[in-house]
Amino acid sequence: MTSQAKQVPCNVVIFGGNGDLAIRKLLPALYHLEKDGYVCGSARIIGASRTDLGKEKYTQLVKEGLDQFIDRSDWDEAIWESFSKRLDYIAVDAKDPDSFQGLKDALGHEFEEQGTVYYLSTAPQFFGPTCENLAHVGLISDNTRVVLEKPIGKDLESSKVINDAVAKVFPEKDIYRIDHYLGKETVQNLLAVRFANALFEPVWSNTHIDNVQITVAETVGVGGRWGYYDDSGALRDMIQNHLLQLLCLVAMGVPVSLDPEAVRAEKIKVLKSLKTLSPEGVRRNVVRAQYTEGNMDGKQVPGYRSEDGGETDSTTETFVAVKAEVQNWRWRGVPFYLRTGKRLPARFSEIVIQFKDVPHSIFPAGTHLRSNKLVIRLQPEESIQLSMMNKIPGLSEGMPVMPVSLNLSMPDRFAEVRVPEAYERLILDVMRGNSTLFVHRDEVEAAWVWADAILNEWQASTAEPHYYPAGSWGPQAAFELTARDGRSWHEST
Structure with a gap:
């Protein structure tokens, strides 16, 4: 006790x-x-x-x-x-x-x-x-x-109506907009990794980082929630809140302290620096898709439109991939690839920081040097891995190298400690009056400004979503999104 x-x-x-x-x-x-x-x-x-x-x-x-x-x-x-x-x-x-x-x-x-x-x-x-x-x-x-x-509205206008109604009763300091991803130990540890270690912050910019990938993959379909989900879709349900909040923690500048207002100020700067996509930008940099029937763990599962309560003409997206850009000095030129979907082959959430290649290889011709990556796995297991090149032991001629990972596994390292669930941390913080891990109204509205540009283009468009069979990693267009830039999604998938 x-x-x-x-x-x-x-x-x-x-x-x-x-x-x-x-x-x-x-x-x-x-x-x-x-x-x-x-x-x-x-x-x-x-x-x-x-x-x-x-x-x-x-x-x-x-x-x-x-x-x-x-x-x-x-x-x-x-x-x-x-x-x-x-x-x-x-x-x-x-x-x-x-x-x-x-x-x-x-x-x-x-x-x-x-x-x-x-x-x-x-x-x-x-x-x-x-x-x-x-x-x-x-x-x-x-x-x-x-x-x-969540969700706090379906767009900027409706979110303002909800926030205005709550603000008539509660001052902003007493309003706690919850995003359970921010309560995960590994997400909080991202702040410790960045700001408690001299190793990372000096290289945390476009000078050394090539791209950032944030993936939230789900194996489940919509189940009995078809009506709710069809009114929402993956962009509103996941991208506008969860993934943008993770992007903020990766891209934010150094706050003056861990005081809630200091942290929120840096997150808001990131959201206001997000490039708002033009209609052409949406068509080129956003992939929306819907799962069709397929095979999951050896079992045939229905497509989205055939789920219980489904409608045959729905164009609601169950998968989204986005190339986002943070337009400031620290991140100009670094793409942030965001991806989420249902009925994918594995359930996991992770952040991948991919560093730039070494400027010149001194190793024998044919030696493939992989980029260093910092992989922050949020679920189902919580871990932080740093992938780096290392010499292969032995007496081979030359110096053969291969990628290896330095791995901090939360369950292994802290086996004697029960890692609390996200809601435990967040509820306790509300009880204590600590709003650091909660979302300010300004963050919600800045995120909607960015998301609304995508939603408005989809609404105006007559184009069908892409389709992908359940049990796959999404449509081919999602792989083309990164391939056009000479990149690819992190190979753990």
């Missing part, structure tokens, strides 16, 4: 508390925080939604979720006993202000005595009404914070 100094006196209210995200991620994260001693003895965890479950049924639902979504080695009956006593459930309708009175009654005097986090794990159209009704019943104070799940 941790010391009292680490405990955080804070209630957590989860709107959408019986939903998929809450059961799979949020409540298991809170259980682990309880187990690690970060939750104060008087803190409450309250699920809220329109469904009238009651405390007993909700507690059982949470327990069933923990049984399914946490490792059995992490289960502790005594921890569950203390955790379950915190749980409560209140039926709340975002459209009915009077229904929020029950939540106020449940929080009672503790609301005034300790902080409260309102986690909005709901559709974004309910963000504004929920905040307005919290204010209506007097559940807003200087010690309350709100967490917004």
Whole structure:
């Protein structure tokens, strides 16, 4: 058990508390925080939604979720006993202000005595009404914070409407727009690698880096979420938020400190430096595609349009590859290749920093010198690898060389430490009032300016998306995107 100094006196209210995200991620994260001693003895965890479950049924639902979504080695009956006593459930309708009175009654005097986090794990159209009704019943104070799940809008205009509605109730400092990728240990370690080591920062620019690749690959299809996904697509669902946030952490300048405002200032500079693509630029530098039927792990799977609920004329993209450019002194001329897709052969997320070739080879003719690469793997395993050339041991004539990797595997190096899930870190940061790993409104809007240029061109175009069979690495056009520049996607794929 941790010391009292680490405990955080804070209630957590989860709107959408019986939903998929809450059961799979949020409540298991809170259980682990309880187990690690970060939750104060008087803190409450309250699920809220329109469904009238009651405390007993909700507690059982949470327990069933923990049984399914946490490792059995992490289960502790005594921890569950203390955790379950915190749980409560209140039926709340975002459209009915009077229904929020029950939540106020449940929080009672503790609301005034300790902080409260309102986690909005709901559709974004309910963000504004929920905040307005919290204010209506007097559940807003200087010690309350709100967490917004993505997506925050479908474009710049709709995101402004949502942000304006929330801003009527909460000041910007108390709004935490969450991107769970930023809670991953390896993503945070990117800041340590860059700014705590004299080795990397001097070469972290267009002088030494040839290109940057960011890939988020998924093996799953859309499953039972066809209606939601078809209204979104891969660009809105992944590129506009997750991948652009990773790009920011790679491309940002050195902040004056790890203070949230200092880090956010550098990220915003990157987003505002992104080259907005013209219609011709979209056609040349963006590949959108949709998966068709194919083979995954020896099983035939349907195409996107044939999934449950699918429509035969949908042009929504399930794969996007983009060549992006950051137009500033540090990165001018360095392409950032972003790629994400569903029904790809492997599930992983990684950042690849490829350095430039040595200017002149002194090795025998025919010796192939590969570029140095820093490969930051975010999932499923978390690791950092530095690929470099090394002499092959032996007595061969000349000096044969081959690429080898220096590997920092988080599970291997820190085998005795349980690496926390991203939501654990992020929820704890909200409870502490630390917004470093969260997204500022200015970041959201700058990202939409860039994404809207692509979406608008797609909307105006009559061109069909490219197609790729499930189980492949996407359409040929994605490989041509890098090949035109004399480059290729990282060979681990």
